[in-house]
Amino acid sequence: MRISARPANKPRFGIALDKLGMIVAAIVLSGLFLQPFSLFRASRIMTARGIMIWAAMPLWQALMVMAALIAACLLLLLRPPVTLRLGVNVAAMTLLAVMVGRSGYYLMPADNPYARISPGSGFWIMVFAFAFAMADAVVRKQLSPLKRIGLLIIGACAIGLLFYSGAWRQLSILKEYDNHSAAFWREGRAHILLAFGSLAAATMMGIPIGILCFRVPLVRATILGSLNVLQTIPSIALFGLLIAPLAWVGRNVPGAAALGIAGIGFAPAIVALFAYSLLPVISNTVAGLDSVSRDTRDAARGMGMTGGQRLTQVEFPLAFPIILTGIRIVLVQNIGLTVIAALIGAGGYGTFVFQGITQMATDLVLLGVMPVVSLAFAAAIILDALVEISGTGGKKRGGHDRD
Amino acid sequence: MIEIDAVTRLYGHRVKAVDNVSLTVENGRLVVIVGASGSGKTTLMRMINRLVEPSSGTIRIDGCDNRELPGPELRRRIGYVIQEHGLFPHRTAAENIATVPKLLGWNRKRRDARVDELLSLFHLEPSRFRDRMPHELSGGEQQRIGVARALAAKPAFLLMDEPFGALDPSIRGRAREDLLEIQRRLSTTVVLVTHDMDEAIVLGHKIAVMREGRLLQYAPPAEIIANPAADFVDELLGGDDKAFRMLSLDTVDRLVENGPAHGSPVSCNASLKDVLAEALWSGRDTLPVEKDGAIIGRVSRDCLIRHAARPAS
Numbered sequence: 083m084r085i086s087a088r089p090a091n092k093p094r095f096g097i098a099l100d101k102l103g104m105i106v107a108a109i110v111l112s113g114l115f116l117q118p119f120s121l122f123r124a125s126r127i128m129t130a131r132g133i134m135i136w137a138a139m140p141l142w143q144a145l146m147v148m149a150a151l152i153a154a155c156l157l158l159l160l161r162p163p164v165t166l167r168l169g170v171n172v173a174a175m176t177l178l179a180v181m182v183g184r185s186g187y188y189l190m191p192a193d194n195p196y197a198r199i200s201p202g203s204g205f206w207i208m209v210f211a212f213a214f215a216m217a218d219a220v221v222r223k224q225l226s227p228l229k230r231i232g233l234l235i236i237g238a239c240a241i242g243l244l245f246y247s248g249a250w251r252q253l254s255i256l257k258e259y260d261n262h263s264a265a266f267w268r269e270g271r272a273h274i275l276l277a278f279g280s281l282a283a284a285t286m287m288g289i290p291i292g293i294l295c296f297r298v299p300l301v302r303a304t305i306l307g308s309l310n311v312l313q314t315i316p317s318i319a320l321f322g323l324l325i326a327p328l329a330w331v332g333r334n335v336p337g338a339a340a341l342g343i344a345g346i347g348f349a350p351a352i353v354a355l356f357a358y359s360l361l362p363v364i365s366n367t368v369a370g371l372d373s374v375s376r377d378t379r380d381a382a383r384g385m386g387m388t389g390g391q392r393l394t395q396v397e398f399p400l401a402f403p404i405i406l407t408g409i410r411i412v413l414v415q416n417i418g419l420t421v422i423a424a425l426i427g428a429g430g431y432g433t434f435v436f437q438g439i440t441q442m443a444t445d446l447v448l449l450g451v452m453p454v455v456s457l458a459f460a461a462a463i464i465l466d467a468l469v470e471i472s473g474t475g476g477k478k479r480g481g482h483d484r485d
Numbered sequence: 486m487i488e489i490d491a492v493t494r495l496y497g498h499r500v501k502a503v504d505n506v507s508l509t510v511e512n513g514r515l516v517v518i519v520g521a522s523g524s525g526k527t528t529l530m531r532m533i534n535r536l537v538e539p540s541s542g543t544i545r546i547d548g549c550d551n552r553e554l555p556g557p558e559l560r561r562r563i564g565y566v567i568q569e570h571g572l573f574p575h576r577t578a579a580e581n582i583a584t585v586p587k588l589l590g591w592n593r594k595r596r597d598a599r600v601d602e603l604l605s606l607f608h609l610e611p612s613r614f615r616d617r618m619p620h621e622l623s624g625g626e627q628q629r630i631g632v633a634r635a636l637a638a639k640p641a642f643l644l645m646d647e648p649f650g651a652l653d654p655s656i657r658g659r660a661r662e663d664l665l666e667i668q669r670r671l672s673t674t675v676v677l678v679t680h681d682m683d684e685a686i687v688l689g690h691k692i693a694v695m696r697e698g699r700l701l702q703y704a705p706p707a708e709i710i711a712n713p714a715a716d717f718v719d720e721l722l723g724g725d726d727k728a729f730r731m732l733s734l735d736t737v738d739r740l741v742e743n744g745p746a747h748g749s750p751v752s753c754n755a756s757l758k759d760v761l762a763e764a765l766w767s768g769r770d771t772l773p774v775e776k777d778g779a780i781i782g783r784v785s786r787d788c789l790i791r792h793a794a795r796p797a798s
Binding site: 375387391400 | 534536556557558559560561562565567568569571572573574575584585588634644
C-alpha cells in the first residue's frame with residue numbers, strides 16, 4: 083500500500099474564530115463598503131468615476147448581494163469544514179462575477195454608446211480575498227493532482243460560460259474584445275506559439291546538453307557558467323541585442339529571409355525566449371541526474387547495465403520529476419516574457435498591453451493582461467500536477483506490467 | 486573458481502589501494518575479505534566483476550581471464566549485492582529482482598516465475614511483496630530483495646559488499662543464517678566484504694585479512710584464531726576471548742562419547758561455546774547429547790575445555 087500523506091483533517095467547531103477567516107472578512111468588508119464596485123467612464127479614455135455597490139445595481143439587488151457576502155464572511159470566520167469553505171468561496175466569487183456583469187447592464191446609459199463600465203477596486207479586492215481563501219481551502223483539502231486539474235477545467239468552463247452567455251457584454255473589457263476580436267485570437271496563437279515553441283526547442287536541446295554536462299565536468303562548468311551570465315541580461319536588452327545579428331543573417335544568408343529571419347519580429351523573440359529557457363532546463367536536468375544516489379548508480383552498473391541502459395532505465399526516470407519542475411519554471415516564465423516580445427513586433431498579447439499604454443486605455447491593457455495571467459496560472463497548475471504524478475503517483479501498485 | 490593473481494590497483498601514481506594480492510576462491514566456498522576502511526578490501530572485490538580495473542595482474546574466473554568478456558556482460562553473470570542494498574527506488578520489488586534476467590532477455594513468463602521462486606526462497610509471500618516499492622519495505626526486507634536480485638539469473642558467483650551493514654543488530658544474525666543456508670543449498674561461490682571480524686568468523690569458510698592494500702593472511706577461521714599471521718590480525722580478533730571464538734566454530738556432535746549423563750540434553754548441532762556455557766551454568770560435569778529426539782551419548786566439560794585451548798601448530 084502506498085502510505086498516504088494525508089493527515090486527518092478534522093474540522094473543529096468552536097467559538098475560536100478562524101484567523102484566516104478574520105483577514106478575509108476584513109478585506110471583503112473594506113472592499114464592500116469603502117471601495118467602488120464599478121467604474122464609470124463617459125468614454126474609453128475619460129477619467130473614471132467610482133460607483134459604490136448600492137448605486138451600481140438596483141437597491142434590492144445590492145442589499146441581497148451585501149447580505150450574501152456578509153453571510154459568507156461570517157461562515158468563513160467560524161472555520162467550517164474544508165469542503166463547505168470551498169463551496170462558500172466558489173459561490174461568493176460566482177455571485178461577484180455575475181453581479182459585476184449585471185451592473186454593466188444597469189449603469190450603461192441608453193444615450194451614450196461610448197460610455198464604459200468596468201469592475202472597480204472593490205470588486206477586485208473582494209475577488210482577491212475569496213480567491214485567497216479558496217486557494218487555502220484547496221491546499222488544505224490536499225486534492226489529488228488529477229482533481230486539481232479537474233477543478234481548473236471546471237473554473238475555465240465557468241468563465242467561458244459567463245463570457246459566451248453575454249453576462250459581461252456591457253463591461254469595458256468585453257467591448258475592447260468586440261473591437262479586437264480577430265486580433266485577440268491571432269495574437270493568442272502567436273503568444274502560445276512563442277511561449278511553447280521556445281520551450282519545446284529548449285527542452286529538446288537542453289536535456290541532451292544537461293546529460294552531457296552531467297557526464298563531463300568541464301562542459302558543465304563552461305555551459306552553466308555562460309548560461310548564468312545570459313540569464314542576467316534583462317529581457318528587453320536581449321531582444322534588442324539580437325536585432326543586429328539577426329538582421330544581418332536575414333539580409334546575407336540565402337533563404338534566411340524567406341524563413342522569416344529578420345532583425346525584428348518572430349525570429350529574435352523566439353531566439354531570446356529559447357536562450358532564457360535553456361538554463362532552467364539544463365540545470366534541472368543536471369540537478370535531477372545528480373540526485374540519483376551513488377548506491378543506485380553503483381547497483382545499476384554492478385547488475386551489468388551498459389551506460390545507455392543506466393541512463394534510460396535508472397538515471398533518467400529518477401531525474402524526470404526534477405526535469406519537469408524545470409520545464410514548469412520555463413513555461414510560466416515564458417508566458418510572461420512573451421509579453422515583452424511584442425515590443426519588437428513579434429506579436430502576442432503584449433501587443434494589446436503596449437497599444438493600451440500608448441492610448442492610455444486601461445481596458446485594452448487588461449485585455450492583454452488577463453489572458454496572460456490565466457495562461458500562466460493554468461500552466462502552473464497543470465505542470466505542478468504532472469510533477470506530482472511523475473514523482474510519487476507515477477508508479478502505482480501493479481506497475482509490474484509496465485515494461 | 487576465482488583466481489586472483491598478483492593484482493595491484495593504483496590510484497594516482499603512488500597510492501596502492503590493492504598491492505600485489507593473490508588468492509584463490511574455490512567453487513562452492515564462502516570467502517570473507519575483512520579489513521578496516523581503506524584497506525582495499527572493497528577495491529579487491531570490485532576488480533572481480535571489473536567495476537574497477539586492475540593496474541596489473543590478472544583475475545581468472547573458472548580459468549578464463551575476466552577481461553575476455555565486455556564489462557556489462559561479465560557483470561550479468563556475477564551476482565552483486567551492495568551496502569545499503571541499492572534497490573532501484575522507482576521499481577517494484579519484482580522489477581528489481583528481474584533486473585538481470587531482463588537484461589539477459591528472458592521472456593516475461595520465465596522472469597515472473599523466477600521472481601516468485603526467489604521471493605518464496607527468502608520467506609517473502611510473492612503476492613504480498615511482488616508489487617511493493619522499496620520505500621514500502623523494512624530494512625530486512627530490502628536486504629533480502631537485494632540478495633534475491635543478485636541471485637536472479639542463477640549466477641555461479643556472488644559478490645557482497647557489507648551486505649548486512651545497514652541492518653539492525655537484532656535481525657543481522659538471522660540474515661547471516663539465511664545467507665549461509667542459501668549458500669549451502671545453491672552452492673554458490675560467495676566473496677563477501679566486511680569490516681567485522683565476528684561476521685567473518687561466523688560466515689567464512691576462509692577469511693582473507695587485508696591491511697593497507699596487502700593481504701596479511703588467507704586461512705580458515707580456526708587457523709586465523711589459532712595462528713594469527715600478524716599482530717594486526719590478532720588485534721582484529723580482539724585478544725581476550727579467542728578461546729570462546731574457537732569453541733563457537735565447532736558443533737558438539739564431534740565430541741560425543743558413550744556413557745550416561747543426567748539432566749536436560751543439548752542438541753548435537755549446538756556450538757561448543759553454548760554447550761560449555763550450559764555445563765558451567767548448570768554445574769554438571771557431563772551433559773547428554775540428543776539427535777532427532779534420541780540421546781546419542783554424552784559430552785564432558787573437560788573435553789570441551791580441552792578444545793578451547795590453542796591448537797598446537
